[in-house]
Amino acid sequence: MSASKIEFYVSCKGLKKADVLSKSDPFAVVKLGHTNKDGKVNYTEIGRTETIGNTSDPKFTKQFILDFFFNEIQYVKIYDSDQVSDDDSLGKADFTLGALMSAPGRSITEALKDRSGRLAKGVMIIRAEEVASCADRCKLSLRGIKLKNKDGIFGKSDPFFTVSRLREDEKWQQVHKSEVIMNDLSPAWQPQDMSVQALCNGDYLRPLQLEVWDWDRDGDHDCMGRLKTSLQGLLEGQGREMDLEHPKKDKKGKGQLKVDHAEVHRQPTLLEYLAGGLQISMTCAIDFTGSNGSPSHPQSLHYLDPSGRLNQYQQAIWSIGHILQDYDSDKMFPVYGFGGRINGQPVSHCFPICRVSHAGGSEEAYGVQGILEAYSAAMTSVQLAGPTLFTEVLETAMARANRPSTQADQRYDVLLILTDGIINDMQQTIDSLVAASNLPLSVVIVGVGQADFSDMSRLDGDGGMLEDSARTKATRDIVQFVPFSKYNLAEGGMGARLAADTMAEIPDQLLKFFRSKAITPNPPRPAAPLPQPPRSPTAPRAHGAAAGGASFDPPPPYTR
Incomplete structure (x- = not known):
């Protein structure tokens, strides 16, 4: 599917007064919908505007940029932000991007509706434009x-x-x-x-x-x-x-x-940094809490199907990892588990998976295939437990990212967290993420299964920078959350869409870090010399073989 990039802004007029002694404090939540093969539309939050205090006519400055496909549905809700009680819905409007981009002036005005579909007070105005390439x-x-x-x-x-x-x-x-x-x-x-x-x-x-x-x-x-x-x-x-x-x-x-x-x-581009030798490393963290279900049961999120059908954890690792591995020259990736017991020991909230099946070995796996093999091997020794805590995994990733990233040695880390449920250490996680915003690190969270992941939006800084318990604000947004249920990998191209959506914010996050440190791209590295022809005939390398004997042929396709 080819796509153009568009931008749009949201404003409202005549919102209802949701607070007793003042007007509402509105912000907008933007959700993008995809129609699955059963005709049902699944929506995923892609961002939030800033909150504007005490107004019925907010004009939000938050810019939303997304890929425009022919007929994706954009679902927008307006909430009243309240520091005391839960957010009160002021209304919602839904429309297709096709209708927006074909409207006169690329602007539409939609009457707001309440949760039951009845007309609510006020209207929403959405104004769009095609994005020009400009760095x-x-x-x-x-x-x-x-x-x-x-x-x-x-x-x-x-x-x-x-x-x-x-x-x-x-x-x-x-x-x-x-x-x-x-x-x-x-x-x-x-x-x-x-x-x-x-x-x-x-x-x-x-x-x-x-x-x-x-x-x-x-x-x-x-x-x-x-x-x-x-x-x-x-x-x-x-x-x-x-x-x-x-x-x-x-x-x-x-x-x-x-x-x-x-x-x-x-502004330098990511490609210029890569040409100058930037290395992007990935650390993978996998949820081994009991809410995943017994691995021996076919309904478990950790079930290893003998037929080769991949579970959601394996699909996410493959779809995202096989892209990131190309930006790391040694392709050695640390792999950790959290929320599990190893051979009956107390619950660990950050343990190296590779050492579970190879005692005394490295914490790192070679390539995506190595991550998948370490994950499969660990399932025989790890007992699922809980609760779901992110802090130790984050601190481990922060320690790795804390090595100097200098003008001469440019490095950046991506922590991929795969989890099935609501985290139980939210404030400690926010504190760690605020501290991590000063490091060359991005955090990608993929929610697997059908749990309620609404709280994860607190970690994504689209609606404003995270603030820790000491009221210190993050220096930049470093978190991207994507629910796996949005993607049906049995449909062609959805694996690529999962990877693209999951990593959509990493380039900007990376560029903001290097800009804050005044680190510019190094001159492009010279091309490697052409290999000399062999002096004597050699046997051809087997299909898919790589250094060290590891194979990088893709795993069997996901089917239902």
């Missing part, structure tokens, strides 16, 4: 000069600014929001780092609108002034003071915005 980033430093005070004689305004771009339908779409500076009419905002693709979709002359707002606790922010420009105008306007205008066009001075600094720099 540039913009750094922009702005300051306000003598902004008009909106807080009367007893205080000063609390300004922040937003950036909106003009859409194809001649409407403005907000794409960026700065921090708020309290009680200051000449604020100097922190330098803003923005994707040029998100800012103007790669068009440097595309009209942009900068608006300065006075932040109010009740969410009813007051516009202090606005101006129109473009990315090219900002680049050429360094040091220039630009007059702000008020929407009502009154003649009183509204202050100025000054461009202290504006620059565009090209």
Whole structure:
């Protein structure tokens, strides 16, 4: 299936008031649906917007980018975010991407419905556009000069600014929001780092609108002034003071915005890092808790079918591992289990699977085939137990990733966790993930089986950066969660879709880490010299044979 990349933004109007003493605090949850062969649509969460406090008309700045296939269903829900009680549903809307991309202006307005399908209060507006290929980033430093005070004689305004771009339908779409500076009419905002693709979709002359707002606790922010420009105008306007205008066009001075600094720099690509010798290593962690079911029973998630049919753990290892192994030169992968007992010993929450069947051996398996063989061998010695705890596995992966990744020696780790249930150490896991965000590490979690994985969305930073128990925020999002049940690998191409969706966020996570450390791609390595012809005839290598005798022929296909 060929695909184009599209982006879309979500906004709402007229949402119901879900809180007693104030308006709602809405955020949007976006789910992508696939129709299975039985005609049922299975939905998977792909991200969340930021939460906007105390408003009935939120305009979310979160950008969603996804592959556009001919007729996938996009399912969007709006929730009221409440710090005391569970989230209250404000309504939902569903639509097909085909309808969105073929609508005039690529914009649709959908009436919200409640959980029973009846009309709810408010509408949702979805605006889309095809994504232009652009790896540039913009750094922009702005300051306000003598902004008009909106807080009367007893205080000063609390300004922040937003950036909106003009859409194809001649409407403005907000794409960026700065921090708020309290009680200051000449604020100097922190330098803003923005994707040029998100800012103007790669068009440097595309009209942009900068608006300065006075932040109010009740969410009813007051516009202090606005101006129109473009990315090219900002680049050429360094040091220039630009007059702000008020929407009502009154003649009183509204202050100025000054461009202290504006620059565009090209962001290196993952391919450039790989060409320069970047090594990506994978660590695999497998859930051996009792909720998987007895391995001797055909309904168990760990059942090893004598016919060669792969269980979900084996399918996920093969689909994801055989892609990652190509980016590691030695193809040696640590493999751990958690939540199991080895030969009747106390429960271990991180044990090397390879040593279960080969005492005193290495913790690493050679290639994906080696991971699968170690997993199968361990099933004869590991008793399923519990509970499901991630912390020890995370700390082990963090210790491996903690080796220096320098300009000369560029390394990055991916931890693949395969689990069947809800984790029992959520806060400790979040604490570890916040600490891990400073390391060259990404964490991919694949949920196997039919358990309720809704809590896993807390670990994925799509709705905002994770915050640990000490209120320290993660420096970047490093987690991607995918439920295996979304994919029927009996259908052609679904194994590739599983791998693609599971690893979709790794390139950006990797690039953000190296950018934060000012590590740039090394020069491309020279091609390896051509092998010399043998001096004497040799027997041909058997099909699928590799160094060390390991075989990398794919396992038997999954069938139902």
